Amino acid sequence: MALDGIRMPDGCYADGTWELKMHVTDLNRDVSLRVTGEIHIGGVMLKLVEKLDVKKDWSDHALWWEKKKTWLLKTHWTLDKYGIQADARLLFTPQHKLLRLQLPNMKHMRVKVNFSDRVFKAVSDICKTFNIRHPEELSLLRKPRDPKKKKKKLEEAEEEALELEGPLLTPGSASEILYIGPVKGSIYSSPGLYSKTMTPTYDSRDGSPLSPTSAWFGDSPLSEGNPGILAVSQPITSPDIVVKMYKPQSLLDKAKINQGWLDSSRSLMEQDVKENEVLLLRFKYHSFFDLNPKYDAIRVNQLYEQAKWAILLEEIECTEEEMMMFAALQYHINKLSIMSSENHMNNSEKEVDEVDAALSDLEITLEGGKTSNTLGDITSIPELADNVKVFKPKKLTLKGYKQYWCTFKDITISCYKSREEAHGTPAHQMNLRGCEVTPDVNISGQKFNIKLLIPVADGMNEIWLRCDTEKQYAQWMAACRLASKGKTMADSSYNLEVQNILSFLKMQHMNPDPQIIEPITTDINPECLVSPRYLKKYKNKQPGFVRDLISARILEAHQNVAQMSLIEAKMRFIQAWQSLPEFGITHFLAKFQGGKKDELIGITYNRLIRMDASTGDAIKTWRFSNMKQWNVNWEIKMVTVEFADEPSLAFICAEVDCKVVHEFIGGYIFLSTRAKDQNESLDEEMFYKLTSGWV
DSSP, X not given: OOOTTOBOTTSBBTTSOEEEEEEETTTTEEEEEEEOTTSBHHHHHXXXXXXXXXXXXXXXXEEEETTTTEEEOOTTSBHHHHTOOTTOEEEEEESEEEEEEEOTTSOEXXXXXXXXSBHHHHHHXXXXXXXXXXXXXXXXEEOOOOTTOOOHHHHHHHHHTTOOOOOOBOTTSSOOOEEESOOOSOOOOOOOSOOSSOOOOBOTTTOOBOOOOGGGGTTOGGGTSOTHHHHSOOOOOOHHHHHHSOOOOSHHHHHHHGGGBOOTTSBTGGGTOOTTOEEEEEEOSOOOOSBOTTTOHHHHHHHHHHHHHHHHTTSSOOOHHHHHXXXXXXXXXXXXXXXXXXXXXXXXXXXXXXXXXXXXXXXXOTTSSOOOSOOOOTTSOOOEEEEEEEEOOOTTOOOOOEEEEEEEETTEEEEESSGGGTTSOOSEEEEOTTOEEEEEEETTTTEEEEEEEEXXXXXXXXXXXXXXXXXXXXXXXXXXXXXXXXXXXXXXXHHHHHHHHHHHHHHTOOOSSOOOOSSOOTTOOGGGTSOHHHHHTTTTSOHHHHHHHHHHHHHHHHTXXXXXXXXXXXXXXXXXXXXXXXXXXXXXXXXXXXXXXOEEEEEOSSEEEEEOTTTOOEEEEEEGGGEEEEEEETTTTEEEEEESSSOOEEEEESSXXXXXXXXXXXXXXXHTTOOTTSOSOOOHHHHHHHHSSOO
C-alpha cells in the first residue's frame, strides 16, 4: 500500500512531501500543493497554474513570502535554498501594481509600477515613461502627515475628488496615462528621449522637439499618450489650494519630512508599500546635471514646480524682495503657459533664436555653471583688491564694520589697514576653503553683505564682508563661493557666476518710476503667488488694499522679467532658487558623539553641516572632497565619517533610519562621478555599492 498519503506529526508525508500553502491574490483563493524541498520556484509556479486551470496571462506573477518580506524571483532556486518550509505562506501576485504618484507639480497620476524591482530601478522606469532624463536625481517619498489633520477619511475624500476618468500608464509598455487633476491651457507635443544623433526643430514655448518622426520619442508610451500635462505649468487656481497644503513650521518639521524617503536598494513590497498608495515623486538630490531645455521640457517644468511649491510652502527661506521676484516670474510663466498656440507660432522662428542664445548662459551643470570656451591667460590667477568693510561679530560688542584694503588671492582674503600697507603683513587673513558662504542682500536698502563661516579647530569663525556696489558684491561673492570649494578665480565658471549673481540682483530691482496701473488687472491673484508669511505682514490692513498693494509690487517686479520667453523664465526661476542660502540642504535630526542634545545634520551635494536645531546656524562644515570613507554601525545606528586631515565625525540618527542618511551621502558621491561624455545608461551596481552599505 502507498504511504504517500500518510501525514507525519511534523507536517510532512511519508514520501517526504509536505503541503505548501499559497494565496492567489487575483482570484482571492487559497491553494495547497504537495511539494518537496528540492523543487525549484519555477516548478512550484508551474504546478500552481496547472492546478488553478484558469486561462489567464500569468507571466507577470511571482511568489512573495510574506513573513520574510521577500520576492522569490530566482526561479532556479529550490525551496530548501530559500529556506521555505511547511509553515510558510506565499502569495502568488502580480509584480506590477497600481501606484498613485504625486508629481512635483502636485498633480496625481495612477501608474503601474513593478513592486518587485528595487526602488532605484522602479524610479528609472517611471522617469523613462515620463521622458525625464537623469532619474538618479529623483526618488519616492512617503506623504508627510500633517499633525493638525486628524481625520484621515476627509483627506482621502479630498484626494479622490481630483480624480478624472482616463487611460492608464504602465512603465515600459505601450499603454497610456491616467491624469488626475484639471488640465488648463494648450497641450504641447512630447519632448521625447534624448538622442545624440537627431537634430529636430524645437517649440519656442517649452523647448520640445517639433520633429514628427516617431523615432525621436523612442519606446516611451508618452509618444502615443498626452505628455503636455507634464511639460506645461498649471497655474494655482485658488488660494485654498495653498492653504490646505502641509507647511513645515520649523527645521525639525523639515527634518521629519525626510524620514519618508524610501530605501532605493529595496523593493516597494519590502517597504510595506500597498497597491494604490500615494507616494511623492520628487527631486531628491539637488544636483541637476546637464539641464538642457531642448531635451528636458518635462524635467525643467517639474523642477520649476518643485521650486515653486518649496517657496510658497516656506520650505526654504527668502527675503521679501526675492519673494516678489519669484512671484513675478511665476505670474509671467502662468501668463505664457495659457496663451494660445497661434500667438506663439507667429513669432516661433525669432523666439527659437533668442532662446538658443539665452540657453548658452543658462545651462546648469554639476557645479552650477557651464564651462566657458574663453580660458584667458592660464598662466596667471586673477585677483581682487578693493576697499571692503569687515565685521567680526562677538558677544556683548557694539562695534560695527571697519574698512580694510582687502586682497583676494587664490582662496585667501588678506586685510590691510590701508592700501599702502598691502605689501606688508596683513592685519587679518582668512583661508576660505570649506567655509559657508551666505548672502545678506537688500536691494532697496543698498545692503550687499557676505556672511562667511570659516572652519577652525573648534567650530566656525563668523566674518561679515560689506560691499558698496552690486558689481563689487558679485565679484567677491563669486570668488568666495569658488574658494569655499577650493577653486580660484582662474576657474572657467568664475565669470559666469558673476553674471548669474548680477542677473539675480537685477531681477529684484524695483522700477524707480513705476507706471501706476489703474485698476489692478484681475488676472493676478497674489494669494497664489506669495507665501502666507508675506500676506500676514499686512494683516492689520484691509484685505482689498493688501491685494492691490501686493499685486502692484508683483507687477512692478514683473517689468524686469516681462521680455523673457517661457523656458527662460522657468530656468531663471530654478537658477534663483539655487541661489538661495538654504537651497539643497536636507536636514536630519541627530545626536553627535560627545554632544548632550539633539542637533541637525545638513547634507548637500558637496558637504555635511552640523547645525543648531533651533536657529539653523552652521556650527561646523565638512567637505566631501576631504572625506576618506564613511561607515555605519548597524547595531547602534551610528554613522561615522573619516576625513583626510580632520578628526572623524560620528553621530546617531534620531527619528530616522541611518540608512536614509547613508544613502544621501553615497548618492551625492555617485552623482559627482557623472560626466558628459558618458552614455545615458546608469551604473546601478555602483549606486548600490555607494548607498546600500552592505552590497
